[in-house]
Amino acid sequence: MTVRVQSQDFDLGAELAALRGANPRVGAIATFVGLARDVNDGRDVLDITLEHYPGMTERALEAIVDQARQRWDIIDALIVHRVGTIAPGEQIVLVAVTGMHRHDAFDACRFLIDYLKTDAPFWKKERTSQGTRWVEARSSDERARAAWK
Amino acid sequence: MKLSVLYFARLRDAIGRSGEHIDVPAGVATVGELRAWLAQRGAPWSDAFAQVRPIRAAVDQAMAVDATELREGAEVAFFPPVTGG
DSSP, X not given: OEEEEEXXXXXXXXXXXXXXXXXXXXXEEEEEEEEOOSEETTEEXXXXXXXXXXXXXXXXXXXXXXXXXXXXOOSEEEEEEEOEEEOTTSXXXXXXXEESSHXXXXXXXXXXXXXXXXXXXXXXXXXXXXXXXXXXXXXXXXXXXXXXX | OEEEEEEOHHHHHHHTSSEEEEEOOXXXXXXXXXXXXXXXXXXXXXHHHHHSXXXXXXXXXXXXXXXXXXXXXXEEEEEOOOOXX
């Protein structure tokens, strides 16, 4: 299991190759890549800046992966989350899960991003054409997390 | 009881600092009591805790609730709901 918080961009192909490694048991890789949009709540977004709680972030992500491991039959998992200033179109987050079969890999991947959204201490601030604002948490994210109970 | 308190995101902006080391009096034993004690010190804490709602908290880097008990030397963080991903 690997969780990483970093300011630099990530190479999707290289990350998936490293996660898969040389393990011939891997029959499926499920991935989610979150991107920065150029619009949010009706405003044009010029860029977003992500901050986090160093130390707690890594612990929270590792705890989420532990839960996924207990719940599904997966081989490995990777979470890479960027912090700092990110322009529209750039990658923000990668969640990737390997398994023998697709169903467990897909479900664990969705679970990981849904839990990350509500449990990992990251905060987004966006610079828009009408000023800078902190992004509000969405109740739909809380509902997505609750649906896994 | 000596505590290290951290503030993040909108709450840090409202308070104007990212954290502080404090020594709280007896009677401040939980997260909820700490938040009330911080706010009763007046501005900027009173305004910040009134404006930024809801507030989440963590104790020693694990999510906490108002009833979570504090210990000597604990790291207590207050912040708005998270918005990563």
